[in-house]
Amino acid sequence: MQKMNITGKAHVYGDNIDTDAIIPGKYTKTLDLQIFADHVLEDLDPEFKNRIQSGDILVAGDNFGCGSSREQAPLALKIAGVSVVIAKYFARIFFRNAVNIGLPVLEVSDFEIATGDELAVDLKSGLVENLTTGRAYNATKMPQVMIDILDEGGLVHYLKKYGDYRLRMDER
């Protein structure tokens, strides 16, 4: 089950962070997931992997995770210790992949968050509080099917439990 209340320190990046920046293609061909974390964001910020502490929060602007469909990108962030990614909006494949592997992602259309700010995130309500500035923001609600997948800790656990997809009646 996914933990619903997260607090952590923000690491802030800009717009259009592509999946090659999150994990270069040359490192993606392995089942040793630690290799992804060892090279996470290395062409964008080589020091990130040394600075990040388990539970920290990644914050970005528009179109986070554009480009390739590689699930290695959210895996790299998760294994490196990122607890949740907040962005103005996400590229669609990355957004699905993150939920599928159990990395929480929140779309917040506008915010003021600086690197080093302490954040408190309630995944259930989508409330993001910047404890450093005292300001709070609301995330866009995810489709129920994604909430259900995230609740179970990802699509593997969801399908192991239910054996098939299920849509609640109010979704159609």
Place this chain on the structure above:
Amino acid sequence: MPPELTGTRQMARQTIVEKIISAHVGSNVHQGEIVIVPVDGAMASDTTAPLAIRAFREMGGKRVWDPSRCVLVIDHAAPAPNERIANLHVMMREFAKNQDCVLFEAGEGICHQLMIEKNIVRPGHIFIGADSHSCSYGAVDALGTGVGSTDLAAVMLTGKIWLKVPGTIKIELTGKIPKAIQGKDLALNVIGKIGIAGATYQAIEFCGQTVSELSLSSRITMANMTIEAGAKTGFVHPTGLKLPYPFSPVSPDADAEYRQVLTIDASAMQPMVSRPHSPDNVIPVDRVAGEKIHYAFIGTCVNGRLEDLQMAARILKDVKVHPDTRFIIGPASRQVFVDAIKDGTVEILTKSGATFISPGCGPCVGTHSGVPGNDEVVISAANRNFKGRMGNPQAKIYLASPATVAASAREGKIANPLKYL
């Protein structure tokens, strides 16, 4: 075979993607709805299949839902450049053998090329590919969309996927295409206009007189590039589409509802390039003509087909590639390579100094077969130029049409191909 797409079940006001999804779920759907859809097939490459196979097993998967519709392709790092990747390929072969699903070996070709060339994906189909360029299937009027490994594992297990029905941006191209302009230039023009996130969460439909005259190869180029604007999928209207088998085209209703309609005059277009480090950083080639290049590359799922190689051969016939430039060509498939050998294209290009590599994705994804050096400038007919894309973050990558790449290889600097055509 896809479900019946004509008849009374069809309701007016639908786009292509709405029609295809409606036919699969058995009721009329419109943009914004969330649906669980039975699909026609699943595809994964050697970048995504190993994680998908692992996820499939972790889900408790014993047998794939339909082996004849599960396709594995060894193309992203093929033939294997090292033992770690060789062992991932072994894993894929063993899974394909045990499950009796379809496997294309290293050297057979790039996944998207094979899916279309081998007539696996057909008009009206929904095919889920664990590769972002699965949107290429819109060239044959099919819904192809890219997912990650775990979504793909779920398709292999259930034969289904959940989708949000996307809205659609219609892009009409009018006017006669000028000489030296290729499908790639059309696509780069569009991406430069709408931007890297211009079609996020949406489908694109290309239509108009200009598009209806395009070859299948150029249609694949156009559909392939729609992900570079963030699209979920991209279609080229089936008007003028020629396939080697009979098919029922899926066309949008005349009163289909679009999110946005753009009309672009193709007759005024110039050859375009994307500057480093983003595919939407598009300008006319003339604005950077003369910049020295070290490495020219033609290949990939977007531009490694016979007409692309033939275009390069027109520009390099009886002349040599510039001595300070290396020119690497990766045919999109073994069939493309054989066809290019038969018609003399390979001989012309090889004599000019080009090096042919095995059909596959290597240079484009930075795994092997042509990684650039520090501070080198590359002009590439691929679809992405993100920093580090070709395996070295110190290199600069320009994207262009095969004609522009070949003209640049000839001159050793970025060049407009018009003077050679």
